[in-house]
Amino acid sequence: MSRIKLNIRPLNLKLKYPFGISRGSISYAKNILVALHFGDIVAYGEAAPSSYYGEDQNTVTKFVNDFIREKSTEEYIANIHKLKNDLSYFSSNIFRLSAPAARAALEMAFWDLIGKINNKSLYQFFFQEDDPFITNGDDFKYLPQTSYTIGLDSLLVIEQKVKEAIASGYKILKIKLGYGYEQDLSILKKINETIKNYTCVLRVDVNGGWDLETTKKMLDVLPLYKVEILEQPLPKGNIRLLSDVYEKSPVPIFADEDCMVSRDIELLAGKVHGINIKLMKSGGIIEALNMINLAKSYNLKIMLGCMIESSCAISAAVSLSPFVDYIDLDGHLLIENDPFSGLSFQNNKIIPSFDPGLGVDLCYVS
Ligand SMILES: [Mg+2]
Numbered sequence: 376m377s378r379i380k381l382n383i384r385p386l387n388l389k390l391k392y393p394f395g396i397s398r399g400s401i402s403y404a405k406n407i408l409v410a411l412h413f414g415d416i417v418a419y420g421e422a423a424p425s426s427y428y429g430e431d432q433n434t435v436t437k438f439v440n441d442f443i444r445e446k447s448t449e450e451y452i453a454n455i456h457k458l459k460n461d462l463s464y465f466s467s468n469i470f471r472l473s474a475p476a477a478r479a480a481l482e483m484a485f486w487d488l489i490g491k492i493n494n495k496s497l498y499q500f501f502f503q504e505d506d507p508f509i510t511n512g513d514d515f516k517y518l519p520q521t522s523y524t525i526g527l528d529s530l531l532v533i534e535q536k537v538k539e540a541i542a543s544g545y546k547i548l549k550i551k552l553g554y555g556y557e558q559d560l561s562i563l564k565k566i567n568e569t570i571k572n573y574t575c576v577l578r579v580d581v582n583g584g585w586d587l588e589t590t591k592k593m594l595d596v597l598p599l600y601k602v603e604i605l606e607q608p609l610p611k612g613n614i615r616l617l618s619d620v621y622e623k624s625p626v627p628i629f630a631d632e633d634c635m636v637s638r639d640i641e642l643l644a645g646k647v648h649g650i651n652i653k654l655m656k657s658g659g660i661i662e663a664l665n666m667i668n669l670a671k672s673y674n675l676k677i678m679l680g681c682m683i684e685s686s687c688a689i690s691a692a693v694s695l696s697p698f699v700d701y702i703d704l705d706g707h708l709l710i711e712n713d714p715f716s717g718l719s720f721q722n723n724k725i726i727p728s729f730d731p732g733l734g735v736d737l738c739y740v741s
Contacts, residue, residue: 379448379488382410383439385432386421386740388683388710392536395527397553397584398427404683404710407435408740409480413452416491418732419715420484420691422476423655423682423706427632430476438470438477445469451485452492458485459661466658475635475658476682482659483691483733490732497694497733501664508697520723521702522547522578524709527554530565537569546723547576549606549703553584556592563600577602578703583610583632590620598625604678604701606651607631618646629678636662640669649676651703654692655684667698681706686715690733693718693725714740 386408393400409420422439424430442465451458462478490497502508508517523545525536540548550566552559566577579602585593590608597605604627609617611632621628627648634643635656643650650670657663663679670677677699679692684706696702704725707713717728717735728734 377448378413380412381443383436384408388685389712390709391711392526394683396551397582405432407432407480409439409484411484411488413488416488418484418488418491419687419737420480421685421688422480423684423688424476425682428475429472430474434472434474435477438474439481452489455485455489456661458482459659476655478658479654486660487732494731496729496731501694515724515726517697518724519696519700519702520547521704521725522549523705524549525551527551530561533562534565534569537566541573549578549580551580553581556589567600578604580606581608583607585609587616594624594626602626604629614642614646621646637665637669640666644673644675649678651678651680653680654688655682660691663695676700678703683709685713686718686735687733690718690735693727714738
């Protein structure tokens with residue numbers, strides 16, 4: 376009988392503004408909070424399931440319950456790589472659903488548990504004590520700045536959101552587009568006008584909302600707005616078309632929806648400039664680390680991104696941030712009811728907590 380007890384419950388995160396992307400808009404992120412109780416220790420993991428990837432609160436709950444019921448979980452405290460392998464096998468051969476967010480939540484909870492048992496923060500598993508990231512902890516110069524997302528909405532609301540973002544000190548805005556050429560152009564113009572007196576970097580994320588013709592037309596105008604990165608212009612599964620655009624693109628193109636795990640990187644290498652890695656797509660930290668190493672071997676730039684997540688899952692991702700080129704870890708900044716504390720925001724960077732495990736504390740669950 377395992378001494379690890381599981382508790383799993385819905386975690387509904389309320390967005391400050393409805394979050395609009397080219398595929399639709401949400402007011403709540405319906406996440407799942409996993410808690411592992413081991414003696415006096417409580418360890419947490421979070422899933423942010425997406426229907427686009429075939430998951431919701433019900434599939435995550437069933438996956439986690441079914442997996443824990445089958446396994447003698449205590450062995451994972453000494454061997455988290457076995458947990459990763461068992462989760463992969465269980466998802467493909469027994470559960471028959473990839474369930475990346477469910478796997479990410481369980482792996483995250485075990486990282487938190489192992490860190491708390493050993494009194495080590497997550498960073499201490501990935502970085503040596505003499506690593507510049509650790510020793511220069513005061514100014515965090517090895518952490519990239521985060522972008523802050525401006526979701527699709529009416530021009531009036533977009534303008535309001537951009538003004539608020541600037542007032543809050545955000546210096547890199549990730550603009551969601553995908554309404555079509557004319558409307559997207561008017562959004563870019565409005566934002567450009569709103570930020571004209573500020574130093575602000577723009578990135579564009581289309582979530583696969585453009586066709587090839589729109590992508591080509593937009594690539595002619597994006598440099599006028601000094602857009603730093605164009606993310607997933609074409610729908611998932613159009614890598615051949617993406618490679619045509621990539622060769623002539625004046626703006627670096629990053630794959631997000633097209634890049635979930637390591638084997639996707641093999642297909643994308645030489646066809647995009649960079650990839651967006653998310654724990655909720657990779658199925659956990661270990662696979663995200665594999666992806667980081669593989670992407671570097673192909674000279675691909677790496678963005679570390681997120682879904683709408685509380686500080687719990689964001690903290691897990693932040694622990695990998697010194698390894699990557701670009702950070703888009705703003706999920707917890709977009710919600711009203713973050714139940715966890717521990718992360719802070721300084722100089723446009725998400726500053727980690729160096730407390731054991733994920734380093735975050737549960738304050739309440741609404
Ligand atoms: Mg994206």
